[in-house]
Structures are given as structure tokens and as C-alpha cells.
Amino acid sequence: MSNLKPLLILNAKVLTMDPDSPRAEAVYAEGGRIVGVGTNGEMQALAGADAQVIDAKGSTLIPGFSENHLHLFSGSAELDHLQLGGVFGFEALKEKALAYAAARPEETVLYAQGADYTIMGAGERLTRQHLDRIIADRPFAIVAYDHHTVWANTKALELAGLMHGRKLGPGNEVVMGEDGLATGELREMEAFGPVFAASGFDRYRLGLSTGGEPDPYPVGAEWEKDILVMRRGLDYCARHGFTSLQCMDGNLYQLQLLAEIEKRDGFLPCRVQIPFHLKNFMPLSMLEKASDMAATYKSEFLSSGVVKMFYDGVLESWTAVMVEPYANKPDSLGGPSLFTAQEMKAAVVEIDRRGLQVAVHAIGDGAVRAVLDGVEAAEKANGKRDSRHRIEHIEVVHPDDISRFGEMGIIASMQPPHPPGAMGLPLEPTVSMIGRxxxxxxxxxxxxxxxxxxxxxxxxxxxxxxxxxxxxQAAVTRKKWAESDPDQSFSLEEAIAAYTSEGAYAEFKEGCKGMIRKGYFADLTLLDSSIEDQAMDRIAEIRPAVVVCAGRVTYQA
Incomplete structure (x- = not known):
């Protein structure tokens, strides 16, 4: 960083997220670190003539955004797929799919992403027959927005060898029809993995599906192709204002790709944390690999040290594990869970013993409770420490378990765009599944x-x-489903903190990022206007104007 040009940002509305000095109008950085925060005059006095100067013109400057739960490699690869967010109805789906297929005559499997479970209308599940009416002569698969369900046409099912079903592990299902053939609905990764494998797309999802490494290992053109995929994802994240990424799927291969980019360029446009993914078929001895990843990858830009797990599925397919039955399926507690409660305890105890951080996907209140019990078991076995273990999503929590988060210092990693009703999402069927x-x-x-x-x-x-x-915007405009429900919305300051300083805390990095403070990383996001002056229901119209990671401009509009 010694040859990095100093950076001076003036005339900004600086929201530092630093409780000791919450506001300023200028920031000066050298060598990738913040040297000063204060008035225009104070920072101009610090800067030399060689500084790059950015005039914010009254726009908001905040710490670089932290994306605290994403799937970088697979998300990057999916940027080329048909996007179905906001598409509803058979005719709308058909129009989009046919245009996409016509533009890609050589694709082995046509993929679409982001479909809502109600894409065909309330009460009607998507089937292979629907998809066959759109595209019958080529394999075609649609991925649900939550990536826990895939709907495949007959050609795709035949290509993957799934038409007559397949015996799978707990929580995974090829849904079968009364005719003894697959309906086209594939629930969870073991079920739809063969569809991805048929086209080679499974390589980008290994960090989710198996936690293992590509075999054969990509070399030559394939390696360079994956480098480009990863670069595209990093640039996509930087363009949206991010300087830190906490990935929630991972393997050694992803770390190796990112390390190669860092080696070639001398930096990454975003700081990235990649976990080890512990699957239910792995012995706990596999955690030695997680420890090795944590010990090997610990640069300023690239790290590991987290173990990701899945305990349950999702509400929409009744695979989230509940304490009490689903309101619209009173004979079901969901699941089955991907680990037993005892297996979860044993895993968390061992992860904690190694000084690693666990992050567990837990949607239903039964799953959340099982993970809390696992952390409690780790505290009893290993002693209490500042572990900051994480639970991901927490779409339903039992009231008896709420206080346990604060008592055990557990990170509640949550997603404001996910609640039904948020940012245009439909309320049904999820609110009826949860129950009043x-x-x-x-x-x-x-x-x-x-x-x-x-x-x-x-x-x-x-x-x-x-x-x-x-x-x-989703966080500050959150609406109640019923007037008597508690208000779950956040203030603007709280929401910004949840994307900045709280992300740094979750990574044990609150001493070097997440705030605009002297000595901290020069990770900054300058917006194109003043976020405090924007109507709350129009915040999403604001765009990043300049993004800086480690003192280097990684995006400029």
C-alpha cells in the first residue's frame, strides 16, 4: 500500500458510526488507513498536494457496507441466468423463458433464478408439466428465490436421472406424483444437485452442496474461467457499496481463487471471509480442515475461521423445523432436521473447542432452539468465552428463547428483504404457514x-x-402484519449500523473496520445524495457514488 495515493474526501455528511464522534464533514486516508476525521479545514491541513480529492457535495459518507451473509461464488455464476424476481403468472414466465432460451441455443441446461413459490398463483405449485408447456425439447430448471427448491422440466429430470425418484438424506426430497413419476419439484440440495451436475454448474455450488472440492480440479482455461467468475462477483459487490463480505458457503477452492486474485493484484476489491461447510455426512474430524483454512488464510483481505452448518430448510416447503406444528399443516413440525439435536451439540462443542466460530442456518423456532442448545452445551464443555457464534435467518423464534441470545452473546444474522410483505413480497403463503x-x-x-x-x-x-x-429501506419501512404485533422496524441509524459496525463486530473486526475512525481501514462508501434527507420509502433509489476499500477506489459512478 506504500504507493497508494492519499485520499481526501471533503464536504460530506459523514456518519461515522463511531459513538464517540458520530459526525464529521471530511476524511483523510493514507496507506489504506484513515488518518483523520473532522472538518474540511482540519483534513485539508493534513493532506499533501498529491492527495486525490473527492468533493462529496453534501452527500452522505459512511463506513463501507458489510454484506454479512451471501453466497459469492454461486451468486457470481448466476448473474448470467434468467432472473425471475417479480415475475408472476404462466404467460409472463413463458415470455421471459422463451426469450432467454432463444438467446442461448448452446446451453446444456437453461437456468432461471429467483422464482417465488407463488409464481403460478396462490395455491398452485409449479410442476414439470407447466415447464414442459414452455420448453419441452431442452432441459430447463427454475430455482426458487431461497435456493432451497428447484423445479425442473421432464428433459432436465431425465438428464439428471430423477424421473423415478431417488433415495436421499434427511430433509431432501424428489417430490413424487400419484403416477409414480417426479412432479418436477426438488427440495434441498441433494435432490436438485444432479440437475446442476449435468451441466457442470455444480462446481459453483460445492461450497453449499457438499462442502468439498472440485474433482477434477480445474486447471488452465477452467481455472481462469473461475477466476473471472469470482472477479465479476467481487466487482458486482463493490458496485453496490460493499467493502466486506461474509460468505455463508465455502470450500478451500474458493479461498484459493481469491488468494490468486489477491496475489495478482495485491489487493481484493472487498475483504472476504470464507467458511468451511460442515455437512451432516462428515465426521467431526473433518473440522481439522476448517482449522487449517483458518490458520492459512488470514491476510488483510482474505480470511476463514467460520464453520457453516444447516439445521433445517425453509418455511415455504415445510422443511423448517418448528416447536409447534405449522398452522396450515397441523400434522407437521417440518424438517426432518439435517442434524439431530445431539449431533448439533457435539458439532458446536468441537467447533468451539477449536476456537472457531459457528454459523448455523436455522429458520424455524425448533431449529433455532437446537442451535441455542448447542452453544449452551459448548459453554458447559469448554467454558464461556467471547465466541460470537451465529444463527442465520431466525425467521421464527420461540418467546422462551429470546433472552438466550443476549445471555450467550449470540449473533442474530438477519435479512431485512426476507419478511413477507417487505419490498413488495407477497404475504402468502408464508404468514399462514407461520400462524397468527x-x-x-x-x-x-x-x-x-x-x-x-x-x-x-x-x-x-x-x-x-x-x-x-x-x-x-426494508428495515426502516417494515410493516406489522397485525396492529397488535410488536414493531420490528429499525431506525435509519440502526439499519446503517447493521450493515457496517455490526458486521465488523460479527467478524471480531470492530477494532479496525465498521466505523470511520482514525487508524481504521479506509473502507468508505460515498452515496450520491444525503440519505437522511431522503424519504424512507425511497432510500433504495440512492446509489453508491464512490466506494473505497483499503484507501483504493474500487467503484466510481
Whole structure:
């Protein structure tokens, strides 16, 4: 960083996220670190004639955004797929799909992303017959917005060898029809993995599907192709204002790709944390690989040290694990869970013993409770420490478990674009699945925050749009489902903190990033206007104007 040009940003509305000095109008950085924060005059006095000067013209300057739960490699690869967010109805789907297919005559499998479970209308599930009426002569697969369900046409099912079903592990299902053939609905990764494998797309999802490494290992042109995919994802994130990324799927291969980019360029446009993914078929001895990844990758830009796990599925397919039955399926508690409660305890105890951080996908209140029990078991076995173990999503929490987050210092990683009703999402079928009695404890950001939990926000990209300003708008405009429900919305300052300082805390990096403070990393996002002067329901219209990571401009509009 010694040859990096100093940077001076003037005339800004600086929201530092530093409680000791919350506001300023100028920032000066040298060598990738913040040297000063203060008035225009004070910072101009620090800067030399060689400084790059950016006039903010009254726009908001904040710490660089932290995306606290995303899937970088697969999301990057999916940027070329048909995007179905906001598409509803058979005719609209048909129009989009046919145009996409016509433009890609050589694709082995046609993929679409981001479909809502109600894309065919309330009460009607998408089937292979629907897809066959659109495209019958080529394999075609649609991925649900949450990436926990795929709908495939007959050609895709035949290519993957799934037409007659397949025996799978707990929580995974090839849904079968009364005729003994697959309906086209594939629930969870083991079920739809063969479709991805048929086209080679599974390489980008190994960090989710198996936690393993590509075999054969990509070399030559394939290696360079994946370098380009990863670069495109990093640039996409930087363009949206991010300087830090906490990935929630991972393997050694992703670390190697990112390390190669850092080696070639001398930096990464975003700081990236990649986890080890512990699957339910792995022995706990595999955690030695997680420890090795943490010890090997610990540069300023690239790190590991997190173990990702999945305990359950999602509400929309009744695979999220609940304490009490689903309101619209009273004979079901969901699941089955991907780990037993005892297996979860054993895993968290061992992860904690190694000094690693666990991050567990837990949607239903039964899953959340199982993870909390796992952390409690780790505390009893290993002693209490500042572990900052994480639970991801927490779409429903049981009221008896709310206080446990603050008591055990557990990070509640949540996604403001996810609640039904947020940013145009339909309320049904999810609110009816949850049931009226559980509404006060669904997507309960405010409730958990008030109970002492740290709440970093995220998108879960590519599940939801990655745009943090979209997420901030969702957080500040959150509406109740019923007047008697508690208000779960965040203030503007709280929402910005959830995308900046709270993300740094979740990474144990609150001493060097997440705030605009002297000595901290020069990770900054300058918006194109004043966010405080914008109507709350129009925050998503604001765009990043300049993004700086480690003192280097990584994006400029």
C-alpha cells in the first residue's frame, strides 16, 4: 500500500458510526488507513498536494457496507441466468423463458433464478408439466428465490436421472406424483444437485452442496474461467457499496481463487471471509480442515475461521423445523432436521473447542432452539468465552428463547428483504404457514435487539437483491402484519449500523473496520445524495457514488 495515493474526501455528511464522534464533514486516508476525521479545514491541513480529492457535495459518507451473509461464488455464476424476481403468472414466465432460451441455443441446461413459490398463483405449485408447456425439447430448471427448491422440466429430470425418484438424506426430497413419476419439484440440495451436475454448474455450488472440492480440479482455461467468475462477483459487490463480505458457503477452492486474485493484484476489491461447510455426512474430524483454512488464510483481505452448518430448510416447503406444528399443516413440525439435536451439540462443542466460530442456518423456532442448545452445551464443555457464534435467518423464534441470545452473546444474522410483505413480497403463503400466534416472533429483529443480541443485516444474495440500500429501506419501512404485533422496524441509524459496525463486530473486526475512525481501514462508501434527507420509502433509489476499500477506489459512478 506504500504507493497508494492519499485520499481526501471533503464536504460530506459523514456518519461515522463511531459513538464517540458520530459526525464529521471530511476524511483523510493514507496507506489504506484513515488518518483523520473532522472538518474540511482540519483534513485539508493534513493532506499533501498529491492527495486525490473527492468533493462529496453534501452527500452522505459512511463506513463501507458489510454484506454479512451471501453466497459469492454461486451468486457470481448466476448473474448470467434468467432472473425471475417479480415475475408472476404462466404467460409472463413463458415470455421471459422463451426469450432467454432463444438467446442461448448452446446451453446444456437453461437456468432461471429467483422464482417465488407463488409464481403460478396462490395455491398452485409449479410442476414439470407447466415447464414442459414452455420448453419441452431442452432441459430447463427454475430455482426458487431461497435456493432451497428447484423445479425442473421432464428433459432436465431425465438428464439428471430423477424421473423415478431417488433415495436421499434427511430433509431432501424428489417430490413424487400419484403416477409414480417426479412432479418436477426438488427440495434441498441433494435432490436438485444432479440437475446442476449435468451441466457442470455444480462446481459453483460445492461450497453449499457438499462442502468439498472440485474433482477434477480445474486447471488452465477452467481455472481462469473461475477466476473471472469470482472477479465479476467481487466487482458486482463493490458496485453496490460493499467493502466486506461474509460468505455463508465455502470450500478451500474458493479461498484459493481469491488468494490468486489477491496475489495478482495485491489487493481484493472487498475483504472476504470464507467458511468451511460442515455437512451432516462428515465426521467431526473433518473440522481439522476448517482449522487449517483458518490458520492459512488470514491476510488483510482474505480470511476463514467460520464453520457453516444447516439445521433445517425453509418455511415455504415445510422443511423448517418448528416447536409447534405449522398452522396450515397441523400434522407437521417440518424438517426432518439435517442434524439431530445431539449431533448439533457435539458439532458446536468441537467447533468451539477449536476456537472457531459457528454459523448455523436455522429458520424455524425448533431449529433455532437446537442451535441455542448447542452453544449452551459448548459453554458447559469448554467454558464461556467471547465466541460470537451465529444463527442465520431466525425467521421464527420461540418467546422462551429470546433472552438466550443476549445471555450467550449470540449473533442474530438477519435479512431485512426476507419478511413477507417487505419490498413488495407477497404475504402468502408464508404468514399462514407461520400462524397468527407466532406472528409476533417472526423476523423479530427489534425484539432480539432489545434483548441484547447483535444484529448484522444481509441479503443472502443471490436469494435476495444484494443492494444494501434496498435492505435499509426494508428495515426502516417494515410493516406489522397485525396492529397488535410488536414493531420490528429499525431506525435509519440502526439499519446503517447493521450493515457496517455490526458486521465488523460479527467478524471480531470492530477494532479496525465498521466505523470511520482514525487508524481504521479506509473502507468508505460515498452515496450520491444525503440519505437522511431522503424519504424512507425511497432510500433504495440512492446509489453508491464512490466506494473505497483499503484507501483504493474500487467503484466510481
Amino acid at each position: 400466534e407466532r406472528w409476533p416472533y417472526a423476523y423479530a429483529w427489534r425484539t432480539l435487539k432489545n434483548a441484547g443480541a447483535h444484529i448484522p443485516f444481509a441479503s443472502d444474495w443471490p436469494v435476495s437483491p444484494i443492494d444494501p440500500l434496498h435492505g435499509i
